[in-house]
Amino acid sequence: MGIAIATVLMAALGLIFGGLLTMAEKKFHVEIDPRIEQVRSYCAGANCGACGYPGCDGFAEAVVKGEAPVDGCKPGGLSCLKGIAEVMGTTASETEPLVARVICQGSRAVAKERYEYNGIPSCRVAAGIAGGPKLCRFACLGLGDCMAKCKFGAIHMEDNLCVIDPNKCTGCGACVEECPRDVIKLLPRSKTVYVQCRNSDVARVARDICMTACIACGRCKKTCQHDAIVVEGGFAHIDAEKCVHCGECAAVCPCNCITIPEVTA
């Protein structure tokens, strides 16, 4: 008898609460824009925060609200941009995807050191101690602050120098913000010829502290047939607009600080 009463009571309670919950769901229904979910599905999904919003969900919500630009997700690449633009009903202006490049070749083998650093492995800390372990004040310290920040595993350290894998890099720019020396720059992916040094010291000093420092000799400028190179502020700059990636400047550079154009498939 007792069991029967309990069963009936439980069933009745279940029905009552079930009914209440159903009513509550109908009454307090929250309208969610289905576009948020769609935008979210096109994002890179790494929650890298490069867009400036708290993760991909935050970004998707901001896009739908019209606060964030449709091309805000850099890691997503072209497919993400097209997808989000379609959801939002706008046309995406095709921008060249960016990639992070290291503007330094000062590994331990070529760059002289001021002192031996054996503190905690952090570029920020090392940079604060007597100007950093490397004599060049523009050099990559190679202790891995950027590596720790990279959500895509695109960065590793080789002989105290940061190396970025362009195939894994999504151009989110987290490393650019983290670097205490501003050694990393975001450049258009197709521009593979660039000067890998920004030491503005006079040639004698620059050459003395690093074997691969740009000494502003101007040979690249003379060689360039497209007028794409200017030597300014103690080092050479290549104008990405005018450069045709012939690689002639790289061939004549006496310090090997211009990259040789990559052969892209």
Next chain:
Amino acid sequence: MPDKKTFRGGVHPLHRSHEGKAPTRDKPVREYAADTVTILMGMHLGAPSTPCVKKGDLVKMGQVIGEPVGFLGLPVHASVSGEVVDVGPVQTVGAVPGMAVTIKNDFADEWVDTLEPLGNVEKCDKDKIVPAIKNAGICGMGGASFPTHVKFAVKEGQYCDTIILNGAECETHLTADHRLMLEHSVRIVDGLRAAMRALDVKKGVIAIEDNKPDAIEAMRKAAEGRLGVEVQPLRTKYPQGGEKQLIHAVTGRQVPTKKLPLDVHVIVLNVGTAAAIADAVIDGKPLISRITTVTGHVKQPSNLRIRIGTMIADVVGECGGYSLEPGKICVGGAMTGLPCPSDLIPLTKANNGVVVYSEAEAAATEETPCIRCGRCVEVCPIGLNPYKLKYLCDADDLKGAEENNVMDCVVCGSCSYICPARRFLTPSFKNTKDKITLEAKKRKGQ
């Protein structure tokens, strides 16, 4: 005799070898003037001064060579007489090179009157004392180099009832303050009285660790008959000379989080600062020299009265040179000293010592996993949980570290010293503190 007071936690480094002070503590201070001095414009906390001399100028001792900039600014004075040979950036122990004026000493030691002497500290016009301190370019000489006149800027609603003179010198190896207290005890008391009169403070305490009984005796004798001045012996323990630890030990008051000593009605000055105040008030002499201990692996460890801006290489040369190949040179003692990349670094108003370590002493140690012994918790003078903070800092969890009060860390190094696993605790906390400050600045800027 009052009890030997102290604070909770702390460590006692080098306790078997008299805190490393034995080689220099009995050596009287020697005067030393180098051939050239390189005077940094950014010796104090706050914006660096602007050089107001140029290459080729002839300057006299005490002449203003750097004009103050901003609220925390201080003037910089020439510490020798002679010709300005260079004005430009030089390497410092900091992140970026600092602007400096290099003067070639003509050894004439010609003074120029920059300040008006106020005479007897008990009778002089007390409203002129704080401006004199500022114009003499005095900043904290214990290490942090905070401009002293700013400490005296008592805001509306605040008051000061005690001035503590810090003669603890808890750092290892250093004996500069010890010698100063023995040789210039009356000057120190004069400086304290001037500071007390400037703010109408009734009580002045000179706090000294009990490993310097001769200094306690000398200061007692000097303080006899002086209004409101007393000497307080403290237990020998590091960081007894930390501002907050000293206030707790002497007055029993705790400085709350994110508050300053003035919020508990106390001002703390180093004994060296007090002596500099006396020089400025009584004689009208700006701060151009200080006592520095040069010790470690040098042939004759000494206490030198150096001119501000003397190169480390020069002071080491004056002490007979290195006794072996140096592995590391630090300005300051073993606990808070800053490493120098070379010996071509000029000494500032706050450098109370130069310690030379051998290569074996400076060898790198390897970090090993935490064994959860809890010793870091025991010794932390603030009462933080260093082992837990280290996990948060390693994971770059700024918010978590802030919630666990990493900002209250005074970077004394007690936890790193005691850690049997040799974990890099203190540098991690310093790095995290810097990161949090940077983030806050970024947010403010947006």
